[in-house]
Amino acid sequence: MLVNLNDILSKARKGRYAVGAFNTSNLEITQAILRAAEDLRSPVIAATSEKAIRYAGIENISQMVIGMAKRTKIPVVLHLDHGKSYELCRECIRHGYTSVMIDASNLEFKENVELTKKVVRYARKRGVSVEAEIGRLAGIEDDLEVKESQAMYTDPDEARRFAEDTGCDALAVAIGTSHGAYKFKGKPKLRIDILKEIAGLVKTPLVLHGASGVKSRWINYVNRYGGNMEHARGVPDALIHQAVENGITKINTDTDLRIAFTAGVREYLTNHPSDFDPRKITAQARKRITDVVLDRIEVFGSGNKA
Numbered sequence: 246m247l248v249n250l251n252d253i254l255s256k257a258r259k260g261r262y263a264v265g266a267f268n269t270s271n272l273e274i275t276q277a278i279l280r281a282a283e284d285l286r287s288p289v290i291a292a293t294s295e296k297a298i299r300y301a302g303i304e305n306i307s308q309m310v311i312g313m314a315k316r317t318k319i320p321v322v323l324h325l326d327h328g329k330s331y332e333l334c335r336e337c338i339r340h341g342y343t344s345v346m347i348d349a350s351n352l353e354f355k356e357n358v359e360l361t362k363k364v365v366r367y368a369r370k371r372g373v374s375v376e377a378e379i380g381r382l383a384g385i386e387d388d389l390e391v392k393e394s395q396a397m398y399t400d401p402d403e404a405r406r407f408a409e410d411t412g413c414d415a416l417a418v419a420i421g422t423s424h425g426a427y428k429f430k431g432k433p434k435l436r437i438d439i440l441k442e443i444a445g446l447v448k449t450p451l452v453l454h455g456a457s458g459v460k461s462r463w464i465n466y467v468n469r470y471g472g473n474m475e476h477a478r479g480v481p482d483a484l485i486h487q488a489v490e491n492g493i494t495k496i497n498t499d500t501d502l503r504i505a506f507t508a509g510v511r512e513y514l515t516n517h518p519s520d521f522d523p524r525k526i527t528a529q530a531r532k533r534i535t536d537v538v539l540d541r542i543e544v545f546g547s548g549n550k551a
């Protein structure tokens with residue numbers, strides 16, 4: 246069943262659990278996301294970045310996800326992740342996306358509000374939900390590099406004004422996570438104090454980006470089969486739990502799926518050196534990704550909420 250964010254996030258906020266948004270760019274990743282969500286009877290968000298759309302083709306990726314979503318009983322959102330322009334959001338909506346993110350977090354507050362409002366106006370008429378972002382994550386956000394020293398935590402009062410002014414349906418906040426596999430140099434730390442303050446002021450569902458767990462058992466798979474991902478570190482489950490308890494209702498995961506895909510491919514090729522059937526290789530990747538998505542859904546607490 247194809248739904249938008251509003252259909253699943255208000256329930257999540259009331260029920261104090263979070264729904265996972267998982268990035269996809271191909272058939273096997275999408276199958277793994279939906280399979281895991283079906284197994285655990287969880288609502289789920291399939292997200293595509295601008296790069297994923299460029300890689301797969303918007304027609305192909307949207308039709309594939311929409312087709313699969315229509316054939317399952319669980320609620321599935323097709324969401325644009327980190328859309329940088331009004332035009333891209335509009336293009337996705339025209340292709341049947343039920344949700345878009347307009348990420349103008351690199352702009353000044355006023356410009357961010359204006360662009361977000363413009364997208365909300367277009368989307369709302371068409372029954373499409375809109376996520377926006379205020380504050381900047383450390384690390385690499387799409388083509389834009391934000392140095393860790395410049396990372397800006399979300400200001401709670403700005404978040405309140407932003408949510409009220411724009412009427413967005415979900416709001417991504419910066420509380421210390423970053424995209425990618427190398428999130429923390431020392432001990433992992435999130436600004437739960439800032440999150441609590443934001444959640445006290447903002448009724449809009451809050452979103453945590455850069456939330457991959459980068460668990461050592463997944464990294465070990467990659468390394469065991471010839472990879473090299475030393476020093477990779479993600480957000481521990483305990484911090485995810487604290488974030489969910491304090492108001493996060495949508496959690497984005499991409500890196501963990503990439504690691505799982507890589508682990509599966511490396512494992513299969515190492516164990517079957519003479520095999521050359523692509524389906525066997527990607528089937529193992531799909532299996533590893535399914536396991537990771539099952540794990541994430543358990544951690545987020547959205548099982549049996551479909």
Ligand code: G3H
Pocket residue numbers: 268294295296297326327386387424499500
């Ligand atoms: O938020 C960033 C996602 O991990 C998307 O990454 O732009 O390389 O597809 P990408």
Ligand code: 13P
Pocket residue numbers: 268326327423424425426453454455456457497498499500501
């Ligand atoms: P990770 O890199 O931690 O998986 O974050 C993904 C993300 O925020 C996608 O928008």
Ligand code: ZN
Pocket residue numbers: 327424454455497
């Ligand atoms: Zn993100």
